[in-house]
Amino acid sequence: MDRLGSERRARRLARPRTPLPAAPRRSRRRPQKACLVIRPAVLADLPALTALEQELFGADAWNESLIRQEIEGPGRRFVVADDLSGYAVTMTAGDIVDLLRIGVRPEARRSGLASRLLDELLVDTDDASRMLLEVSVSNAAALGFYVARQFSVIDVRPHYYRDGSEALVMCRWLPGAARTPTATSHD
Template identity: 90%
Template sequence: MIRPATLADLPALTALEAELFGPDAWNEVLLRQEIEGPGRRFVVTDDLAGYAVTMSAGDIVDLLRIAVRPDARRRGLASQLLDEVLVGTDDASRMLLEVSVSNAEALGFYVARQFSVIDVRPHYYRDGSEALVMCRWLPGAARTGTATPHD
């Protein structure tokens, strides 16, 4: 079961962030801002084994985080979380994300879920690695008639 994150989830989410992202982890203050912030959508699995965070602005939805605890991976949780944050994106033309060029597992996941690389951000991460900017066109792009692959 996937549900909206609540402030009661903060301690567990803060610990999971630190475990998964190390020095790049969001702290409790940042997580609180993502739960409460305008245009944000923060969903979690009931057991807090995974979560996803998006931010909507205009016709773009940014996938800011999608994360699953290592012992809960390969069970379809990331796909379920992505499916959940795609619900309600009817007015958006595309979803964007950044992923480390060295994260082969995540890259494979995103390509399988219809994302494609549209840009590279050199030295994006703290360790100096590049980020690949990926895009998935959404149904809203077809309905508006204004979005093009060059937007």
């Protein structure tokens, strides 16, 4: 019975019209550093990135070896703010770009940095047609961010995270992606 209930919940959450939290409203913006540059990560960034990863993700943090693999790995793009206050990582395979991580220091959040990092990764996506990501159902701030950035829920992964929470799989079609529109039951 539990499995059946879980499957029903997954199907309900994965429907295209699943209501998600509204994008957060920004009443006061923090001033963003005018000279902040987004650049590719380099191996010299490893110690700072490892410390930031630990600060942001705790037990689920990537270790230095994994971060090195993401910087050097084929099909990877790893970008950072030049002051190392944030970073983002993607992996491209075929026509899919998988957004693996976006991390921003707590004091730099709500400054537009995550949007700038994501925008950088949306440039030069070559022949990819869509970007995918997984996000915890309990991470309302991230869900609001991704919804505001035109991502929509396409699937649910039960017990995906270490704490047992579900992950929503989200998708965004990329600019210039060649795709054939398909009729759905919602049309």
